Amino acid sequence: MFGFAYDPSMQDHRRFSDQIRERRRQLGLTRVQVRDRGGPSEPTLTKIEREELPEPSPATLAKLDAGLGWVAGSAARLLSGGNVRAIEDREDSPVQFPNIERVELDVAAIAQLVSVSTRIAELAENRPEDRELQGVASDLNDALHPIYGRYVTQLFEANRRDRGTVSPVFAVFGHLLDEPNRSTDPTEFEERQYRRWLAGRTSGIDHSTSERFAQRLRASNPGQGEASE
Known part of the structure; x- marks a missing residue:
């Protein structure tokens, strides 16, 4: 170093x-x-x-x-x-990290992360002159967004299958649906469109894409088909 x-x-x-x-x-x-x-x-x-x-x-x-x-x-x-x-250009060997594929977080932990992120974003909004705080708020939001996204995808899949009342936890993450899908990465763009489809927001989603999403939903819970419309 x-x-x-x-x-x-x-x-x-x-x-x-x-x-x-x-x-x-x-x-x-x-x-x-x-x-x-x-x-x-x-x-x-x-x-x-x-x-x-x-x-x-x-x-x-x-x-x-x-x-x-x-x-x-x-x-x-x-x-x-x-x-x-x-x-790879270093003379000494790089640090080797353990091969850990995932870390489990429960709903309470994710909700707390969202709460902290929201409070920091509000502070940043009220202090536009503090550019460092603005940067921290933006970085935190960008870092946590993928975590929110994966959780919300699973939440929407469960709700779409069960056709039950949406969990109150959804209110914490629902803002992801309101954000414009401007992702330039095809994988991330598809993931955001899939969440919109799961939530019933089908505007702009063509028939073939809808069919692909339906297949993905069925695959997310083997042995159970999607509930009838």
């Missing part, structure tokens, strides 16, 4: 964006896959690659290092005009 003092006054955004995009393509990764490797969210990475995020936070820079396989501090160095170092 090498030390580097991040200096926001020496930023080179064009070179920064180009090399971020080139590194991702070199690795053959989608933006969602970079996120899954510990990188920033797909919307944040899209903004970075399009030079639409003028001041990435230190947390975002650290996530870029993780998602793109760079030595810690590389993204900050790149932004200030320096060079990056890939982990």
Whole structure:
């Protein structure tokens, strides 16, 4: 690891964006896959690659290092005009993490995360002059969105099958349906459309897509078909 003092006054955004995009393509990764490797969210990475995020936070820079396989501090160095170092270029062996596929979170834990995120977002909205707080709120929302999304997908699938009353927990996550589906990643775009379909919002979803979603719903609970309309 090498030390580097991040200096926001020496930023080179064009070179920064180009090399971020080139590194991702070199690795053959989608933006969602970079996120899954510990990188920033797909919307944040899209903004970075399009030079639409003028001041990435230190947390975002650290996530870029993780998602793109760079030595810690590389993204900050790149932004200030320096060079990056890939982990495979290091003389010492990279840290090996245990092979853990998933961590289980119960409903209460997810709801608490949403509550904290909402409070921080409200603070940021009331303090527009605090750009650091704005950045933290945005990064937190981007980081938690995939967790919310996976949970809401499962919640909607269960509700669609059971045709029962929607759980009160849905009120905590329902805002995901109101967000415009502007994802540029095909997988994430499909996932958001699927959640809308599960909730009965079929506007803009053609017949073939609807059939594909119905098959996915049936596959999510083998042995039980979808309840009749």
